Amino acid sequence: MTALAEVAQAVPVRTRAPLNRFLRSELRMVLRRPRTIIFIVGLALVPVAAGIGFAVAGNGADDGPPGMTISGILDGNGLMLPIFGLVVSLNMLLPLSGAMWAADAVAGESSAGTLRGLLLAPVGRARLLAVKAFGVATVTTIAVTVMTVTGTITGVLLLGGDGMLTMSGSTLGVADALGRVLLTAALVTVHVWAVAAIALAVSTFTDHPLVVLAVALGTIVVFTVLGAIQALDWLHPYLITTAWQSVLDVVRDPLPLDGITTGLLQAACYVVIGYSIALARVLTKDG
């Protein structure tokens, strides 16, 4: 044994970098990726564009019966705008964004050759997946939060917002209405996490981020079609898209919790399934 090797062996080797350092580095990297920023900005503009549209349409559509059309519901009911924006985006835009971030997280790093660098550090494979899941979940949360903020501001400024006229006909105070907006944001975030978990699982099986997006898009479309077929109603509780419909319950008064709770459980199942598959794959994957 050479003297140098002895010295090197005498010093205890630190086997892991601190977790918070890895988490911060991951967020820093994800939030500096131009794609991420563009998608967040685009999502933030969805409720703004809708708000402007409804404000313009609302002024010329006073003749129609109020409360029968979306623009009728939203007119003078500005706090409904962030809820509208989030629920509409949950049907396609947000799940696709979540899937894209999950695609970049593992498949993207794999195709850029950067996953190797992390594995060689080494970061530990289970920890790698945990950090990746954290990064995707955080970006999702940021996107939904930004949408909620821009939607609320736009709604209040353009459509007016003292309180909220619910779908059940009652009126909520501003505090209650904002509570409903926050609840919507929380529910939507969890449902996007579920999609992202599945997408992350797919992401561990391929080097091509586009494959993940294609699978996510295909799944959403197929599930939506299956969900519309009455003869298959036995299948509906298992579809990830079914759970999304429960989010609209937030605009009823009093708040029906059954559907919302079931929806959350469905999302939780998908999160567990997604991360279990991803973990099993990451532990054995060739880097």
Added chain:
Amino acid sequence: MGPEQSGPTPLAARTRGLRKVYRSTVAVDHVDLDVPVGAVLGMLGPNGSGKTTTIRMLLGLVTPTAGEIELLGAPMPQAAATALPQVGALVEGPGFHPFLSGWDNLLRLAAVEPQLTTGRIRPAVTEALERVGLADAAHRRYKGYSLGMKQRLGLAAALLVPRRLVVLDEPTNGLDPAGTREVRTVIADLHAAGTTVMVSSHLLSEVEATCTHVVVLHRGSVVAQGALTELLESTDASIVVSTPDVAQAVETLRSARIGARPVPGGVRADLTTTTAPSVVRMLATAGVSVYEVHRQRTGLEDLFARLTGSLSTVEDLGTAPDTDHEGVR
């Protein structure tokens, strides 16, 4: 130079019966590799000979189908957590985020580097960039880097902290002659500091200039390994005779039971059973015009040609950039 040992040499890396099968393709088979501590080991082999696959298994990136691996005395991949922090590696070309600068890319790797304390991250990144001559381009986006700069950044990542073993897969790929010289200097510095270095290369001259040990891989198997000087000494001596009368010269030598074969511009004579003066005398007596006689340089190239048994692979090895990825990931 590396310290002289008595008794069994300690090994920085060791494999026994290493085998990797991708579906129906056998990428690596029966690889018994010994990397002595302090050595600079050159891994040679034509494209697809299993160099990169062997390195990836050694570093725990790929699970072997069969066989044992020891890295710095610990079994891989079980001991990855303790062994890998002491290993720096550039595998399968540099892999970085195109939208980040070289500095930010290294910062990210430094953040997950177990050996670096948080306060040492920035100085370590600065030093690594300076060491590979990238300090000026540190804050430019990786996307805009030339191939050589990308390769240098990969080298910087491997050298982020002092290592006991540095593994460089095709480190000179895409580098200009100046860059190649710098890599040679880096390897020499590492060697002088007692670091074990494994370097795979398709440039035979490169390996000959920098390595103390060589392993030659061919079709997934080790066909030769050992100290470079020993391997070269075992090569048979020969001379090349420049002559226009090739056919006559070959016939003369062969009738005297001396191995001879035509080479461009002359004849190559085997000296295992005879000496240079007697070959020349024999040819002169037979009336062959001899313009020049020179000792055949028994370089790595000859060794390699003999071991892998085909000239085409040598040409392959000498000119084609090695994309030794075995096509599977």
